[in-house]
Amino acid sequence: MTVSATDSSMDATPTLDIDPLLDDPATRIIVCCGAGGVGKTTTAAALGVRAAERGRKVVVLTIDPARRLAQSMGIDELDNTPRRVKGIDESAGGELSAMMLDMKRTFDEIVEAHADGERARAILENPFYQSLSAGFAGTQEYMAMEKLGQLRARDEWDLIVVDTPPSRSALDFLDAPKRLGSFLDGKFIRVLMAPAKVGGRAGMKFLNVGMSMMTGTLSKLMGGQLLRDVQTFVAAMDTMFGGFRTRADATYRLLQAPGTAFLVVAAPERDALREAAYFVERLAAEEMPFAGLVLNRVHGSGAPQLSAERALAAAENLDEGGIVDQEAGHAGVRDSSATSPEADPAPDDTSESESGTRATHSVEQLTAGLLRLHAERMHVLAREQRTRDRFTALHPEVAVTEVAALPGDVHDLAGLRAIADRLAASDAVEPGATPDEFARSDQPVG
Secondary structure, three states: OEEEEEEOOOOEEEEEEHHHHHHOOOOOEEEEEOOOOOOHHHHHHHHHHHHHHOOOEEEEEEOOOOHHHHHHOOOOOOOOOOEEOOOOOOOOOOEEEEEEOOHHHHHHHHHHHHOOHHHHHHHHOOHHHHHHHHHOOOHHHHHHHHHHHHHHHHOOOOEEEEEOOOOOOHHHHHHHHHHHHHHHOOHHHHHHHHHHHHOHHHHHHHHHHHOHHHHHHHHHHHOHHHHHHHHHHHHHHHHHHHHHHHHHHHHHHHHHOOOEEEEEEEOOOHHHHHHHHHHHHHHHHOOOOEEEEEEEEEOOOOOOOOOHHHHHHHHHHHHHHHHHHHHHHHHHHHHHHHHOOOOOOOHHHHHHHHHHHHHHHHHHHHHHHHHHHHHHHHHHHHHHHHHHHHHHHHOOOOOEEEEEOOOOOOOOHHHHHHHHHHHHOOOOOOOOOOHHHHHHOOOOOO
16 A cells, blocks of 8 residues: 655645555455445445456455446346456456355355254254344344455455445444354353253253243243244254354454455545544554545536635626616617607517527526536535545544546446546546536435
């Protein structure tokens, strides 16, 4: 990673250079994290495209991407198996594969890999397991890290780009695997395992005598059938519990190791940057290798020297001038009719005069509208800059790259390349942005 200084009137914020990060063969994992709805998935995909076209063998692990993003990578449907992305320029020797995490399928693969056929079938058919694997709190985060560990162990790709689940906070992403591992290896599970270890009716008698109050409460809370399903699941999973915690710990160490780089993705909005600040602080506390901040969907202007105040004043002057001209023209017609009722001006001359007046008014109205649109954009720019300044004041050491907003959705590889170009550019906001682009650029791109 290369960081350079960027001068501003407020501070000197280090700039995150993306290309050296992607080109470094020591970089084996890039984790894109952040709040939901800030373009995190698109950023991960764009990084994968750029790295592949610069010579890396890349796999992108996405978490529930929008259908248009899958289609933009030339894949009708992403699933739990990495699939080669066509249309990538492989002249530099790189290639790109992509996959979407299938949480339940990943859990099933763990069971199939660590249990014999009969026991694996019993687990997979167990109702409690089916509920656990499909939506238990923390399962998605755990399985995302499980899949990351699997991909890294295969050593088939020299760069893995991870789009993390849309967690509510950094605590969810970093802690959920540990929480699930602790649950599966915890005292509650061990209590439920007791009758199975003792066996048959003796086991149930032991459980009823020793823990009658607990089981009675559990039966009321969970229902008798669910409790039996849980106990059956626990008995079948007995030999696997330690493995969940072991793998969670191993993946956690992998995230802390050299060769991993975390990128926090945010939009230039108060809530998104507040969440980004929390991510930055948590990553530092956990000693995770943090590369920098991607500030996504930043707006620009083709005329930054024209302030919002001057633009609005000019628009008001045009409006007032048009009103005065219109009133004067109407007054002139009324005065002429009053003094010379019999005078009838030439129809052609009147038509040409009125047509010219309407054309002038139309141009003035259009100009006034564009000036107001420019003023609106300048207000947005000022608000984004204030929000960014608050973040950099709290974290002046964080390297930042700004990504200009695109005029519309990403729907093909060209769109991902455009995002990648903006990621790697030193000047994120293009000076040629038009009012039409501003009108459409708030559309989400991932």
